Amino acid sequence: MGTQNIPSSVVQFALADKLINIGRANSFWPLTFGIACCAIEMMATGCARFDMSRFGAEVFRPSARQSDVMIVAGTITKKMMPGIKTLYDQMPEPKWVMALGNCAISGGPFAFEGQYSIILGADTFLPVDVYIPGCPPRPEALLQGIIELEHLVSDWKRWKNPEAA
């Protein structure tokens, strides 16, 4: 989780926390931060056919101060890395990070011998919560990632897991 040092309150309201977490899970506001090819699939997920809005996550905020999920979509280069760290630090708590695509997970197809320019994965410098593999991942995979993040954030499950056979 991206939340590290939240001071716990003197009086705890378990039911209120649970409700707040369900609210958070159903209204992620992603940061518009498409770096490369995966950004196109992110935009396609936000549009009519795949419709991220069903899960409450269609409000892309350009400003890091107003968003709570950073979807790192694309290859991270050494030149870009300080910018991403700055954006992550600018986001207010609670915040989460999703690594979309193979490049953000581990460098992807560019993790090649002789590579001088990219960072091999977002988790080398950011605390990633959900990894979505694919090159690029299908929009359905991004939706699955959002649902996984919802499960991480709150105990409430959108639907039951199918019984193991």
Place this chain on the structure above:
Amino acid sequence: MNSPILLQPDETFILNVGPQHPATHGVLRVKMEMHGEYIVNAETVIGYIHRMHEKMGELKTYPQFLMNLSRMDYLGALGYSHGHVLLVEKASGIVVPERAEYIRAIMVELNRIASHLFWFGAFVMDLGGFSPLMYALQDREHILDMLEAVTGSRLTYCYFRFGGLYNDVDDDFIAAARRFIPRMRKSMKKYHRLVTGNIIFRKRLEGIAPLSKEMCRKYGASSAVARGSGINFDVRKNEPYSVYPEFDFDVPVYHECDSLARYMVRMDEIEQSLRIVEQGLDKLPGGPIMPDKKPKLIKPPAGDYYQAVETARGSFGIRLVSDGGKNPYRLKLRSPTYSNMHLFDEACRGMMIMDALAFMGSLDLVIPEIDR
């Protein structure tokens, strides 16, 4: 004691646009020196997505490099792959069956329409209108369905092989493509009614960022940037390759040189691509999609080769320097957006910042193609 803050008449401030910004089409940074709302000077900083494609061209063998081309310009990926396979086939002397060339042309044109639709949605969104993005991406999904059924990918295709294709098209694809063409024509009428006639849209684009022919020539601009300034240059007509001489299509050229002209060029190009797809489906010959004889190991003879193709963003060129080995000695990728973007620094002097961003949208930028 109050001390008033007095602004000097010619005082400027530096505004940093990007690399994360809703209007830039990828990770692009522009440092602008502003005097109020007017740009005095601009400097573009790129390299935030430099992924060493050219070095990988030297480290990988020819077939291993096929996947890199799609990651450069992911919206028009098939056009890039087309250029690469044509170059290696030309250098190695591999003959491509006619059916494969026709299918390649049909796929590239469908990909071009998908790329222009995405550009259209993103461009109007930059100007503030959110709805066309939804409609355009919905139409694009139909194209992606067709291409996915044949190639297996939605975005980063690796469909062309040296000598032809790896998968043939079936009757479902042909029927779907034939159904798509009239639907797309109807959609284009809708877009023209919704967007092109809109008074706000026209006021934001008419007269904005005029680019002279001389400027285009000095920077090597191509595609709608050149064609919107009255230069009749399309690699498919000026330097024909593949089966494009068999098709009957026009090249839209507008002479107003402003952003609206560049917009109209791309919208008209969608219609011309539909014509090519129609003719391609009519003329599609039977036969194999891979040649009978193909070298097991691709090793073009030593020398220097160049191939240019017309992609959605302009004239894409590949230069291959081969030493006869199984890796290229040097593979240079000449990206059209690199040359198109370069004239932004000089052309946006004196503009208001909102006009400069509309201008950037009309250039149709895909930043990973600039940075390679």
Place this chain on the structure above:
Amino acid sequence: MICEKLKLTLQTLFPEPTSAPLEAQSVGDDQDKKTITPPPPRPDGLLEREYSVHGYHLDAQIAPAQLLVAVSMLDDADFFIESITGVDWIKDNQLEVVYDFSRYDFDLCRVVIRTRVDRKSPVVPTITEIYPGANWHERETHDFFGIKFDGHPHLIPLLLPEDADFHPLLKDFKA
């Protein structure tokens, strides 16, 4: 035909006629697979190339001092700058800068201008005065190969990070 006219104009750069055209030597399959010898460096001169094989028409190899003259000839003939790149010929201890030019009209003529410099201290004059579009191309070539363009207004890294001091496309570069 612009190609013929340009050939005569460019030929004036070379006082002696060019020696017999060097064919690209195929050193591929039938040779010993371990040693691949590149063709010997060709002398300065103008060659006409087979377009259907190589993809361009005219190929001029010049000395760096003649570069501005040659590029002005192309500018007067209404060519546009396509790209500038470099090639590292480590075995000859030279770096080559390759300039591609082409035309907008239907009188197709692709011209390639090459110039070779020493690998230890590569300096080539800049053509940004003639073609402002060469600015970024030269910066990129400097990034990748370390070639210095004499007179360039702003030769800082373009694609690599601002503080990069390595040149990745050199053949002896180790990441």
